[in-house]
Amino acid sequence: xxxxxxxxxxxxxxxxxxxxxxxxxxxxxxxxxxxxxxxxxxxxxxxxxxxxxxxxxxxxxxxxxxxxxxxxxxxxxxxxxxxxxxxxxxxxxxxxxxxxxxxxxxxxxxxxxxxxxxxxxxxxxxxxxxxxxxxxxxxxxxxxxxxxxxxxxxxxxx
Amino acid sequence: xxxxxxxxxxxxxxxxxxxxxxxxxxxxxxxxxxxxxxxxxxxxxxxxxxxxxxxxxxxxxxxxxxxxxxxxxxxxxxxxxxxxxxxxxxxxxxxxxxxxxxxxxxxxxxxxxxxxxxxxxxxxxxxxxxxxxxxxxxxxxxxxxxxxxxxxxxxxxxxxxxxxxxxxxxxxxxxxxxxxxxxxxxxxxxxxxxxxxxxxxxxxxxxxxxxxxxxxxxxxxxxxxxxxxxxxxxxxxxxxxxxxxxxxxxxxxxxxxx
Numbered sequence: 001x002x003x004x005x006x007x008x009x010x011x012x013x014x015x016x017x018x019x020x021x022x023x024x025x026x027x028x029x030x031x032x033x034x035x036x037x038x039x040x041x042x043x044x045x046x047x048x049x050x051x052x053x054x055x056x057x058x059x060x061x062x063x064x065x066x067x068x069x070x071x072x073x074x075x076x077x078x079x080x081x082x083x084x085x086x087x088x089x090x091x092x093x094x095x096x097x098x099x100x101x102x103x104x105x106x107x108x109x110x111x112x113x114x115x116x117x118x119x120x121x122x123x124x125x126x127x128x129x130x131x132x133x134x135x136x137x138x139x140x141x142x143x144x145x146x147x148x149x150x151x152x153x154x155x156x157x158x
Numbered sequence: 159x160x161x162x163x164x165x166x167x168x169x170x171x172x173x174x175x176x177x178x179x180x181x182x183x184x185x186x187x188x189x190x191x192x193x194x195x196x197x198x199x200x201x202x203x204x205x206x207x208x209x210x211x212x213x214x215x216x217x218x219x220x221x222x223x224x225x226x227x228x229x230x231x232x233x234x235x236x237x238x239x240x241x242x243x244x245x246x247x248x249x250x251x252x253x254x255x256x257x258x259x260x261x262x263x264x265x266x267x268x269x270x271x272x273x274x275x276x277x278x279x280x281x282x283x284x285x286x287x288x289x290x291x292x293x294x295x296x297x298x299x300x301x302x303x304x305x306x307x308x309x310x311x312x313x314x315x316x317x318x319x320x321x322x323x324x325x326x327x328x329x330x331x332x333x334x335x336x337x338x339x340x341x342x343x344x345x346x347x348x349x350x351x352x353x354x355x356x357x358x359x360x361x362x363x364x365x366x367x368x369x370x371x372x373x374x375x376x377x378x379x380x381x382x383x384x385x386x387x388x389x390x391x392x393x394x395x396x397x398x399x400x401x402x403x404x405x406x407x408x409x410x411x412x413x414x415x416x
Contacts, residue, residue: 008209015213016220018271018412043170052178056185060202064276065195067186071179078175085168119277 006030007054011061022134024141027054028073028107033145035080036100037152039089044081051077055111063115072111079106093153101146108138190278196319200285203273204316207287214271214287234303241304242267242415245381268292269415270300273317281324281349284308286414289316294416299370299377301415305405306330306370306381310416323351323383324408332383333371334362340371343383343402349409351383351402352390358398364388368402 010026017023031054035047055070063069080103087096112134189195207214225232246267270286288294290313298310300320308322309330321328324345332343332353339360341353356362366386372379384404392398 011206012210012213015210016217018217043168045171045174048171048174048178052182055182057202060199061206062274064199064274065186065190065278067182067189068277070182070185074175074178074182078172078179081168081171081175115277 003030022137024138025108029145032080032107047077068115069111072114076107076110104142104145200314238304269413271413283319283321285319289314289318294318298416299381302406302411306383307406331371332368335367351404353400353402356398358396
């Protein structure tokens with residue numbers, strides 16, 4: 001439910017901004033956050049297929065061809081599962097903040113990078129310029145997400 | 159304690175993840191050539207237009223507020239409206255004279271939002287949020303700030319697709335206003351707009367205005383396209399090709415009028 005709302009908010013913000021700036025990938029931030037705090041599930045298949053569905057729907061809405069963001073979203077989830085799985089649950093404390101930041105940043109970096117790598121550029125915007133702008137706009141959202149995560153960890157430990 | 163010594167088995171995740179990746183690659187590979195994908199994109203866009211409506215309204219309100227607070231923007235909009243009105247009158251004139259007859263009723267000067275500009279066909283086409291219900295007709299010219307940017311290529315009840323002047327497949331008969339030389343405007347598919355088939359040595363210079371010509375029945379005459387930017391090639395067959403600087407910003411428009 002949370003992911004659906006985040007996807008929709010991301011879509012509405014993109015409509016509202018109308019191309020004037022890049023919108024942070026709220027859906028992927030939410031998905032990675034849920035993966036990071038999820039310690040009860042046996043596996044994370046829900047995350048893989050949520051990423052797949054979210055990516056396809058985003059592609060159909062904003063790219064016109066399914067596949068670009070689908071691959072990026074699923075790729076991010078696989079990397080997060082693999083990296084996060086290497087750390088035992090007892091080791092996931094506030095000291096892992098840098099790693100959490102890196103994983104959240106990855107969720108913003110990889111999906112928009114794929115279309116640029118495949119197509120070379122997005123319209124009149126060069127790939128590098130697009131990436132820099134995207135990352136600059138995503139940074140506040142990443143930091144907020146990281147803050148929420150650290151608070152969650154602290155509460156759990158207490 | 160087991161969690162420390164036993165790393166989590168992620169085999170199932172990898173199997174599902176790789177399946178999803180292969181499925182994504184398959185979709186990417188096959189869907190770009192499928193005509194049905196456009197219909198699916200349109201249906202999904204139409205469904206989303208309902209929850210997106212508040213965002214559209216808020217955007218309109220914001221743009222209205224901004225243009226009211228900035229006098230120059232207001233003047234530019236007025237200029238664009240007058241250009242549209244001028245274009246509409248020219249179309250009506252052409253229709254009455256047995257010309258194109260592209261519009262069945264008055265729809266000139268209405269604004270439409272660009273709802274999709276796919277990266278793979280960036281310079282070829284756009285989708286707008288107006289369709290049959292808004293009296294959009296196939297063949298209609300589409301403008302940005304009063305400059306021609308394309309032509310409606312297909313119409314659905316709630317949305318339409320327009321082919322851009324930067325597309326290599328849209329060919330528009332055009333005239334250089336200062337010399338009355340006729341040629342064909344076509345894109346190269348990578349962002350450039352060219353004016354082809356102008357006889358060599360006709361005194362064409364940079365800065366001369368280019369507009370649609372009264373040739374054929376595609377578009378009415380006199381719709382402003384842009385100006386000559388310079389010679390592109392001079393062929394051995396006696397004809398030159400000129401680069402056109404479109405009046406509209408072809409990479410940065412988010413709304414159009416029709």
